[in-house]
Amino acid sequence: MTRRRTLLALAGSALAGLAGCATDSGSNPSDETPDTTPTQTPTATPTETPDGSSGENTDDQSDRSEGANSGMTAQVALSTASYLAGAVPVEEFEYQRQKNTPQPISEFPEAFADAVREAHQGEFRTDDPSEALLAALDNIKKPRTRIRWSEPVVQLDGNAYVVEPHLPVxxxxxxxxxxxxxxxxxxxxxxxxxxxxxxxxxxxxxxxxxxxxxxxxxxxxxxxxxxxxxxxxxxxxxxxxxxxxxxxxxxxNWEPPYTIELREFTEEDRWGQEIHDTKALDDALREFLDSVVASGTGIGTPPFVTDEVPASYFETLAPDDRGGKRPLVRVDGRIYRVHVAEGTPETMPVTLTAEPAEPTADGLARFRLQVTVTDDNSGATVAPGEPVELHSGIGLPTALWIEHGDESHLLDSDRYEVPVASEDGGKSWSLDVEDPGVEEVAVSEELSVGDELTATYVVPGTVPAGSYTLSGSFGALWLENPDDYNQTQGVYPFEVELTLTEP
Structure with missing residues (x-):
């Protein structure tokens, strides 16, 4: 099996199950692809942990819990969720490379720049456009891509404008x-x-x-x-x-007259699509989006899984998805890209199980999650000899947090592939935010049919006895037909019902 620590394609732990593999409900890929350079993916060698599972984190979990003595045991049960949702600020990560940025007029071909200045000063109109102008249009590309920039954005006399050429194409x-x-x-x-x-x-x-x-x-x-x-x-x-x-x-635009028009550059132009202000949406949709944003947008927050998505989401926002672009919403003045992916556990070639584990030597409660790749699911088919690739953020099958009071506490795991900092004398943990690139880390691993992946989680000693609901997610990619290069993708959102009991 192959294991990788990679750069996250979709930022934020709420979307980790989607990293590199899943699209939003109703979305289709765009026909045009930016000119990007593939990221080199360093490989990691699994090590054997004291509980017998394979993990990148070589520190003994019982060593991390020195000084803790909760003495509690864990009982666990699983349930699947219908949707995985999340929101990412548009200015973060790869979205920063996708926005339209005004370019100084001096950086454009001379024939085009002269025509734009003429339009800015009054009007550009002609029945016979020059070959130099037409050639300039063919050579103007969106920054950092090979994509033809049909409506370039120019900076002229201190203002930004969208150029709308009505010229033959x-x-x-x-x-x-x-x-x-x-x-x-x-x-x-x-x-x-x-x-x-x-x-x-x-x-x-x-x-x-x-x-x-x-x-x-x-x-x-x-x-x-x-x-x-x-x-x-x-x-x-x-x-x-x-x-x-x-x-x-x-x-x-094959017949004259030919014109070039300018209009003011807007926020919608910057991000390439309509922006929906939550204040203008219905109550149910606004409350849903507020909850998604409030759940957190970084890799250090739990994923947002739910069985309920307002119908108005699909009516109001999903049409943008079908154009290959996730909807943009403005919440309290900040713009987010919203993701809603339908869970597909019943059509994925995997099973997920949970079971209690023996407490650590210092009495911290533990439990295990196990993913098994199988071809027994009636709704899933894996091509003979082909692997199933699992994806998640910071560690497979998922990172888990437990909510207590107003705080979220990270559960330690032997599968995390980013540094975890010990706190409270070894009773709790957090991500090492000083680790370079920690917010952009995702993990993928290839498994064959019949392979199992097990992760053991340690409950923070600062969490009292009681019942808790933990949310998690992972994604998968696989080939159904060996003659078809297009991989099938799935998202597995779920909840862990955890009961902590004192002896």
Whole structure:
């Protein structure tokens, strides 16, 4: 089995079960992918802990509890939850790289900058745009990406503006329908060799190469090369890894007059979508979002799991999800990206069990969680010989906190892969916030069918006897069909009903 400590793709422990593997309810991936560099993932070697389970944390849990003497025992029961929810401030982590940032007008091509200045001073209108202007539009990319910036954001005379060019654009893409009947003489393979580099580029872009987590794209040009027009005269279909589909040709703003307009840059422009102020939402949805935000947004807070999500969430916010963007909400003046993922335990190739464990030598209560990879679940299929990859934040299967009074106390575990600081004479623990990158850590591990993953948790000695509900979550990725590179994904939100009893 392979174990990794990786950078978190979706920040915040409330979303750790989603890290790198799950989408929000109703969402679809975007066709356009930013130009990002894959993060190198250091590997870690498991060690054997005193309770017999495998873990990264080599300190004996009983050593950490020196001075504690609660003498309590733990009884545990599990229940699944319907949803995993969370909220992350938009300015944090990867979202900071996704926002639209105004760029000084001096950084744009001269032909474009001159046209924008003309529009700013009064009006830009023409029946015959220059080739230099059209070429400039083709070469303007969103910062830190290879994506064409259709509506650039410019800084001009101390103000920020969104530029809206009404200039000709040729757009090519493949239709959704996979054809059984077509003219082979007018069909080209997406993997073929082409005389012209631009034609090869467009065919590669609109076709799918079979790689996981990618999709068919679109090709856009304002200054259309002659060889591209010749290609369209000769071919109507492209065959890629999905099959054969017709080339869809759309010519936007193809007739004069051509204009460039400016409008003021807004908060919605900055983040690329509508922002919903919770004050304008219905009571049930506002209270739900307030609860999600109040639950915490960092890796040092419990995940938010629930069986109840207001119907108005899906009616008001979910349409943004279907566009590939999670909804944005403003709570008390701060903007958050909200995530709601439907739990799918019944269709995942795993089982989760809980059992009491012997107290530590110093009398701290303990219990275990065990994830078993199985092909016995009726709703799940794993391709023969393929692993199931589990994901969570800071440690598998999950980090756990216990609520007592107005505070959340971290339970220690032999599976955490970030430093844990001892407090109260060894009776309780917290994440070592001084550890570089601790807020961006997630953990993934590959297991084969039949493998088990066990974690032992120690209850803080400062927590009195009683009944408690602890929330946890993890995610999974697996292949159902060995011939299909697209992995199936699932989210497993759950609750641990913990009863602490004095002897």
């Amino acid at each position: 040729l757009e090519l893409r493949l239709g959704e329908e996979l054809l059984e009947e077509y003219d082979e003489s007018r069909t080209v393979s997406s993997e073929g060799e082409f005389e012209h580099e631009e034609v090869e580029s467009l065919v590669r872009r609109i076709g799918w190469d079979g790689k996981p987590n990618t999709a068919r794209g679109s090709y856009k040009r304002s200054l259309v090369p002659d060889e591209v027009e010749a290609f369209l005269d000769e071919y109507d279909y492209v065959e890629d890894e999905r099959g054969v589909s017709r080339i869809v040709v759309e010519r936007h």
